[in-house]
Amino acid sequence: MLPIKLKMSAFCSYLEETEIDFTKFGSKGLYLITGDTGAGKTTIFDAISYALYNQASGDNRDTNLLRSKNAPPDVPTYVELTFMSKGKKYTVRRSPAYERAAKRGGKTTTAKAEAAITYYDGDQTRTEILRSSGNTIEDIIGIDAKKFKQLSMIAQGAFMRVLNSDTAEKTEILRAIFNTEKFDLMQDELDALSKKYKEKYVTALNEFLIMLRRSSCDESSPLKDELAQLMEMNSSFVTNPEKFSELLIRIIDEDTENLSKLIELTRSSEELIGKKQTEIGEAKEREKTRRIYLDTQTKLEAAKKQLPLLENAFHAVENNEEKASALVGEIKLLNEKLADYQKLDVLKKQLSDTERQITKFGTDVTQKSRLLDETAKNVSELRKELDSYKDSAASLEKLRAENTRRSETKEKYTVYYKDMKDLEKKLIQLDELQKNYLSAKNQHQEKSRIFSEMNNAFLDEQAGIIAENLTEGQPCPVCGSTEHPHIAKKRPGAPTKAQVDSARKAADAASELASKASSECSSARAVCGQKKEAAQKISEEIFGDHRTSSEIINALIELGVSLKNEIEKTNADIEVLNKQCLRKKTIETSLPKLEAAAEETRSSLEKIRTEKAIAEQKKTGISQQIKETADSLPYPEKALVTRKIQDLTDKQRLLVSAYKTAEKELSDCRASIREKQATLQHFGEISLDDERESIEKAEREVDELRKENSLRSDKAGAVRIRIKTNKDISEYILSNSRKLTELQEYSSELDNLKNTAMGSLTGREKITLEVFAQTRYFDSILSFANLRLRKMSNGKYEFKRSQNALDKKAKRGLDIDVIDHDSGSQRSVRSLSGGESFMASLSLALGFSDVIQSNSGGVHLETMFVDEGFGTLDDKALENAYRVFTDLSNDGSCLVGIISHVEDLKSRITNRIAVTKDASGNSHAKIETEIQ
Numbered sequence: 006m007l008p009i010k011l012k013m014s015a016f017c018s019y020l021e022e023t024e025i026d027f028t029k030f031g032s033k034g035l036y037l038i039t040g041d042t043g044a045g046k047t048t049i050f051d052a053i054s055y056a057l058y059n060q061a062s063g064d065n066r067d068t069n070l071l072r073s074k075n076a077p078p079d080v081p082t083y084v085e086l087t088f089m090s091k092g093k094k095y096t097v098r099r100s101p102a103y104e105r106a107a108k109r110g111g112k113t114t115t116a117k118a119e120a121a122i123t124y125y126d127g128d129q130t131r132t133e134i135l136r137s138s139g140n141t142i143e144d145i146i147g148i149d150a151k152k153f154k155q156l157s158m159i160a161q162g163a164f165m166r167v168l169n170s171d172t173a174e175k176t177e178i179l180r181a182i183f184n185t186e187k188f189d190l191m192q193d194e195l196d197a198l199s200k201k202y203k204e205k206y207v208t209a210l211n212e213f214l215i216m217l218r219r220s221s222c223d224e225s226s227p228l229k230d231e232l233a234q235l236m237e238m239n240s241s242f243v244t245n246p247e248k249f250s251e252l253l254i255r256i257i258d259e260d261t262e263n264l265s266k267l268i269e270l271t272r273s274s275e276e277l278i279g280k281k282q283t284e285i286g287e288a289k290e291r292e293k294t295r296r297i298y299l300d301t302q303t304k305l306e307a308a309k310k311q312l313p314l315l316e317n318a319f320h321a322v323e324n325n326e327e328k329a330s331a332l333v334g335e336i337k338l339l340n341e342k343l344a345d346y347q348k349l350d351v352l353k354k355q356l357s358d359t360e361r362q363i364t365k366f367g368t369d370v371t372q373k374s375r376l377l378d379e380t381a382k383n384v385s386e387l388r389k390e391l392d393s394y395k396d397s398a399a400s401l402e403k404l405r406a407e408n409t410r411r412s413e414t415k416e417k418y419t420v421y422y423k424d425m426k427d428l429e430k431k432l433i434q435l436d437e438l439q440k441n442y443l444s445a446k447n448q449h450q451e452k453s454r455i456f457s458e459m460n461n462a463f464l465d466e467q468a469g470i471i472a473e474n475l476t477e478g479q480p481c482p483v484c485g486s487t488e489h490p491h492i493a494k495k496r497p498g499a500p501t502k503a504q505v506d507s508a509r510k511a512a513d514a515a516s517e518l519a520s521k522a523s524s525e526c527s528s529a530r531a532v533c534g535q536k537k538e539a540a541q542k543i544s545e546e547i548f549g550d551h552r553t554s555s556e557i558i559n560a561l562i563e564l565g566v567s568l569k570n571e572i573e574k575t576n577a578d579i580e581v582l583n584k585q586c587l588r589k590k591t592i593e594t595s596l597p598k599l600e601a602a603a604e605e606t607r608s609s610l611e612k613i614r615t616e617k618a619i620a621e622q623k624k625t626g627i628s629q630q631i632k633e634t635a636d637s638l639p640y641p642e643k644a645l646v647t648r649k650i651q652d653l654t655d656k657q658r659l660l661v662s663a664y665k666t667a668e669k670e671l672s673d674c675r676a677s678i679r680e681k682q683a684t685l686q687h688f689g690e691i692s693l694d695d696e697r698e699s700i701e702k703a704e705r706e707v708d709e710l711r712k713e714n715s716l717r718s719d720k721a722g723a724v725r726i727r728i729k730t731n732k733d734i735s736e737y738i739l740s741n742s743r744k745l746t747e748l749q750e751y752s753s754e755l756d757n758l759k760n761t762a763m764g765s766l767t768g769r770e771k772i773t774l775e776v777f778a779q780t781r782y783f784d785s786i787l788s789f790a791n792l793r794l795r796k797m798s799n800g801k802y803e804f805k806r807s808q809n810a811l812d813k814k815a816k817r818g819l820d821i822d823v824i825d826h827d828s829g830s831q832r833s834v835r836s837l838s839g840g841e842s843f844m845a846s847l848s849l850a851l852g853f854s855d856v857i858q859s860n861s862g863g864v865h866l867e868t869m870f871v872d873e874g875f876g877t878l879d880d881k882a883l884e885n886a887y888r889v890f891t892d893l894s895n896d897g898s899c900l901v902g903i904i905s906h907v908e909d910l911k912s913r914i915t916n917r918i919a920v921t922k923d924a925s926g927n928s929h930a931k932i933e934t935e936i937q
Contacts (some may be wrong), residue, residue, distance in 0.1 A: 006057075006146045006153075007032060007867040007900060009094070012085040013052050015076035018045040018928040025049065029934050030900060030916045032867075035890055038904045039911060040920030045928030046904045049918065050158055050870045056086035056099050057142045058150035059120065072103040075927055077587075078113050079105065089867075090146050094125040097135070097142070152857060159850040159871045172819040176776055188778045192759075199759040202752040209745050213243055213737075220249075220734050221727055222256045223263070232256065246742040253735045260728045267721040271714050278710050285703045288696050295695075298688050305681040308674055315674050319667040325660040332657040339650045346643035349634045356627045359620055366617035373610040380603040387592050387599065394589040401582040408575045415568040421543050422561045425554045428536040432554075435529040442522040449515040456508040459500045572924075776818040780806065782856060783819055790852030793889050797844040801827050804834075804845075844886065847871075851889075872904040887913055 007027075014022040030036045038046045051061040055071065072082040083100040099120040104113045120135035122142075135141055143149050180189065217239050222228050231252060238244050500508075537554075544552045548560065640646050787804040794802055807820035821834045823845065834845055854869070871890070887910070890901050902918075903910065911917070917933040 006157075007089045008053060008086065009089060010085075010087040011049070011052060011056075012083075014084075015073040015080045015082040016052055016055075016084055017048045017071055017073060018922065018926060019048065019052075019930070020073045020075050020080070020925075020927040021929070023928075023930050025918060025930055026932060027900065029932055033900055034916065035901050035903060035914050036916035036918065037910055037914040038870075038902050038918045038920060041922065044920045044922045045930070046918075046920050047872055048928065049902075049920075049930065050872075050904075052084045053086055054150070054154060054158075056084040056097050057146070058153065059099060060150045060154075071101050073927070075925055076103075081105070081116075093145075095145060096123040096125075097121070098123075099135070157869055159847070159854075159869070172776060176773075176779065176819065180779075183779070183782050185779050185782075189773075192773060195755070195759040199752070199755040202748070202755050206745075206748045206752040209741070209748055210243070213741065213745055214239065216734050216737050217243075217249065219730055220253055220256075221730070223260065223724075223727075226256065226259060228252065228256055228259065243742060243745060246738040250735045250738045253731045253738075257728050257731050257735075260724050260731075264721055264724045264728070267717050267724070271717045271721070274710055274714050274717075278707055278714075281703055281707050281710075285700055285707070288700045288703075291692065292696050292700065294688075294691060295693055298685070298691060299693075301681050301684050305678065305685070308678045308681065312671075312674050312678065315667070315671040319671045322660075322664045322667050325664040329657045329660040332653050332660075336650055336653045336657070339646055339653075342639060342646060343643065345634060345638055346646065349631065349638070350643070352627055352631045352634065356624065356631065359624045359627060363617060363620045363624065366613055366620060369613045370610065370617065373606055373613065377603060377606045377610065380599060380606060384596065384599055384603065387596050391589060391592045391596070394585050394592075397582050397585040397589060401579060401586060404575050404579050404582065408572055408579065411568050411572050411575070415565060415572070418547075418561050418565050418568070421547075422558060422565065424536065424543070425540060425558045425561065428533070428540055428554050429558070431529065431533050431536060435526070435533050438522065438526045438529050442519070442526045445515070445519040445522040449512070449519040452508070452512040452515040456505075456512040459505050459508045463500045463502065463505045773818075780818055785856045786849070786852040787821070788852070789855040790848040793851050794845060794848035796889055797848060797886050798841070801825060802837075802841070802845070804848075805831065807833070847886065847889075868900045868902070870902045870904060 009026075009028055011025045011027070012022065013019045038049060040046050055061050061071065076082065081100065082103050083098060085096065085098040087094070087096040089095075097120070100116070100118060102118040103116050105116040121132055122135055123130055123132045133141075146153065217236065220232065220236070222232055235249050235252060239249065540554050540557060541551050544550065544557055547557075547564075552560070635641075640649075784806060787806060791803050794804060803824045803826065805822050805824055806818075807822040822831050823834050823837065824831050834842070837845055890903065903914065915934065919931045919933055921929050921931075923929065
């Protein structure tokens with residue numbers, strides 16, 4: 006993605022519409038984004054990132070807070086970016102949601118977030134709405150927002166933190182960039198699988214032990230002690246399951262024999278119980294027949310006594326049917342009158358509705374009249390207010406022009422003030438340089454004197470020096486004689502040749518220092534002379550006379566304060582006039598609408614009055630109909646008629662019911678007498694002896710026999726359960742002992758594999774599977790980073806992944822060392838100085854960018870922003886860093902924007918975006934190139 010043109014309006018600190026034309030910098034090379042701290046330099050990248058992906062560059066920038074805080078409601082907020090990608094041109098325009106001026110009423114409303122993209126195909130263009138936050142842009146550029154920010158923005162301090170972070174922190178960073186969480190998930194899955202099979206083994210072991218503990222035998226069995234010993238041996242772990250199974254089979258055989266004996270005793274007892282139950286059944290049937298016969302005789306006598314009473318009761322209600330028929334006719338006549346009551350109810354409801362309508366019309370008339378009066382009053386007041394603002398616009402333009410002139414003058418005075426402060430600083434430096442020069446000059450004279458005296462003394466003592474080395478019989482190097490009768494003597498304290506050479510070097514070094522100090526003094530004196538001449542021109546321009554730099558500075562401070570006060574006062578007046586102009590526009594918009602509303606209210610009021618009169622006439626007609634209908638009714642209320650009908654209906658129903666009840670009771674009594682007489686005749690001759698005592702005795706004997714059988718049954722049931730349980734345990738042991746051993750072995754293998762993947766094996770390096778995978782990427786990053794680090798450090802430093810963790814207990818594998826080729830040592834990156842750390846972090850950032858590009862489907866980096874601390878570098882390191890970025894921009898056809906306020910970069914990089922911030926906090930951007 007190569008930016009072509011960026012437009013911003015009311016975006017962050019950029020209030021006015023600002024356009025940045027990147028084509029002035031070409032398609033590759035360097036340009037500088039310069040300005041004071043907080044001026045709005047990084048906001049340029051924020052705008053690009055927001056336009057493309059609806060996201061600002063920083064994690065703490067909310068897209069809902071991107072609107073300029075100084076923006077008036079009628080100024081729109083948007084970012085528009087035109088760019089090239091893969092040879093094609095696009096323009097994307099995006100606006101966040103924000104409060105703007107409403108089209109009516111002088112209020113504000115919320116503008117919805119909008120985004121659109123324009124495609125260019127030759128002379129043809131088409132524009133589409135961007136309905137998602139970035140999928141379309143990802144398709145065009147080939148990377149998502151996260152990758153774009155990683156590739157295109159080296160944020161201030163970000164890679165310094167990466168450089169000095171430990172393996173755990175780097176793991177999170179590399180996971181986010183290269184999606185290595187699948188290895189972390191694999192570690193988690195292995196951990197979960199290990200836990201799962203460990204739990205399976207523990208569960209299976211517990212189940213095995215529980216099964217063994219369930220085994221048992223009869224308390225009287227001779228095998229009881231042997232079973233207890235085996236259970237003790239297997240109380241916590243499975244030991245010799247085959248022996249346990251063999252013992253259980255012997256216990257089962259013993260229980261099977263005892264069970265057969267219990268079954269035979271129970272069978273004999275059940276046969277005896279059957280015989281006794283047959284005798285009891287026959288006796289109970291005879292007793293039942295006797296009770297039925299006696300009961301039937303008693304009921305027959307009672308029915309014969311009741312029959313005369315029921316016959317008398319029936320004769321008393323024989324005429325009820327005729328009385329009920331007479332009541333039915335009367336009920337019919339009253340039901341026919343109910344329709345007139347319903348008609349009366351409808352008329353009363355119509356009267357009530359009409360009266361409510363009349364009341365509402367009256368209320369509406371009152372409200373509309375009051376509203377009409379208030380609207381007329383508001384129209385009059387707005388006309389007076391509008392007349393008072395007629396000169397506001399002209400006054401506003403005049404004050405703005407005055408403040409512009411004052412601001413320009415203040416800015417010029419600020420430049421003069423800085424020049425004067427610089428002059429005073431240069432004069433102080435000149436004084437220090439002159440003192441240094443005098444000191445260096447005196448040192449040179451002293452060192453030269455010492456050398457001259459020492460050299461003369463050395464020359465004077467040459468004969469003595471030669472004589473020191475003469476040996477009898479050896480020729481003299483001066484005269485050639487082999488005899489030396491009168492050897493010259495060297496004076497004590499005479500200088501050696503080495504001492505003379507040392508004094509010469511000291512004198513030469515002092516001469517070089519004095520010469521350098523003299524040159525520095527001359528240069529500084531020339532600079533001060535130029536600045537003094539400039540100061541006198543400034544003094545003449547402002548004051549008309551010559552003043553000292555201190556006097557000029559004090560005067561400029563006073564003038565600056567005065568201009569500032571005037572600007573602030575005028576700004577306050579401008580603010581008032583601004584509000585008046587806005588208010589004037591609001592009134593001009595709303596006044597016609599208010600007048601139209603008054604006319605509409607007047608028309609509505611007349612309509613309501615007419616409708617009220619019609620409703621009052623309707624009320625009179627309904628009242629007359631109600632009176633006529635009410636006069637024709639037998640009862641004043643419908644409820645009285647309904648109650649009368651109900652009373653007659655209940656009376657008629659009671660008459661019919663009493664007749665039918667008396668008739669049925671008489672008929673039922675006669676039928677019951679006939680039925681019971683026939684039943685008694687059916688019994689014939691029967692015994693009336695009571696057999697209940699003999700039955701109870703036989704039942705007690707059966708109960709005793711059943712209790713004995715129940716005890717045998719319980720005991721047999723317990724034996725069966727024990728046999729079944731012991732069989733199950735024996736089968737379980739034989740079928741599961743091998744599975745338990747295999748499960749234990751598999752669980753142990755999984756645990757070892759999990760510890761290997763998670764880097765937690767005892768005595769091994771603590772490198773997790775994910776970190777191991779990440780080292781592949783990290784080694785590539787360090788390889789690319791070394792290309793830049795070697796160049797920036799003149800071949801002194803080189804990255805190497807550390808093999809020794811700072812903390813032996815900590816996770817390791819991604820720590821970084823540097824090789825110092827000057828000293829031949831290897832040490833931690835944390836030992837680097839501030840400037841060296843900056844070069845290292847910058848190299849690491851570029852290494853990350855190279856590897857991310859290579860892992861993003863061949864995405865080519867066409868633009869980059871670097872927001873780093875170049876101020877920590879010395880001149881040589883800055884030159885190396887500058888060459889690295891120059892190579893990056895030229896070799897890779899990449900346009901690189903460096904965000905910095907370092908002065909040396911301003912002199913090196915002539916293509917610049919100069920960012921400033923005014924007194925109101927609004928940012929301004931201006932492009933500066935070699936050719937203006």
